[in-house]
Amino acid sequence: MTPFGNRIRELRARHNVTLTDMANALQLSPAYLSALEHGHRGRPSPGLVQQICGYFNLVWDEVDEIKRLAQLSHPKVTVDTAGLEPEATELANLLSERIAGLSDDQLARMLAIISERVG
Numbered sequence: 001m002t003p004f005g006n007r008i009r010e011l012r013a014r015h016n017v018t019l020t021d022m023a024n025a026l027q028l029s030p031a032y033l034s035a036l037e038h039g040h041r042g043r044p045s046p047g048l049v050q051q052i053c054g055y056f057n058l059v060w061d062e063v064d065e066i067k068r069l070a071q072l073s074h075p076k077v078t079v080d081t082a083g084l085e086p087e088a089t090e091l092a093n094l095l096s097e098r099i100a101g102l103s104d105d106q107l108a109r110m111l112a113i114i115s116e117r118v119g
Contacts, residue, residue, distance in 0.1 A: 002073035004044065005037035007066060011056050026051050039075035046070075 001009075006058045019037075019072040023030040024049075027103045044052075048087060053063045079096075102110070 002039040002043075002069075002075055003096050004066070004069040004073035005039055008033075008052065009037055015056060022055065025055060039073070043074045044070050063090065081115075 011017075012019065019033055020030045024031040026033070028048075032041065036044060046067075049067055053066055055064075058066060078093040081092050
């Protein structure tokens with residue numbers, strides 16, 4: 001599941017909305033919405049993100065967060081390490097090989113390190 005899909009699922013649960021009801025209201029197929037939630041589709045278009053925000057009557061901060069999560073929710077990522085240090089290539093390859101085996105705590109710690117602002 002992607003960060004965007006997880007948030008949509010949380011919103012549906014909070015508003016007591018079924019996947020089918022939401023899909024019908026947005027004129028999407030339930031299968032597409034399910035695939036989007038589970039990360040079997042690429043990141044959603046900006047237009048669809050706006051539709052979803054409108055559907056849930058989200059306000060400023062929530063809209064910004066949904067947009068941010070949509071940008072971070074491409075399920076198949078390519079990391080270009082050309083021109084970087086060899087350690088960058090090693091890190092990208094190790095992460096690719098081992099990400100499925102990381103615990104929730106390990107993922108959270110890595111996200112915290114990578115999310116730190118440099119400078």
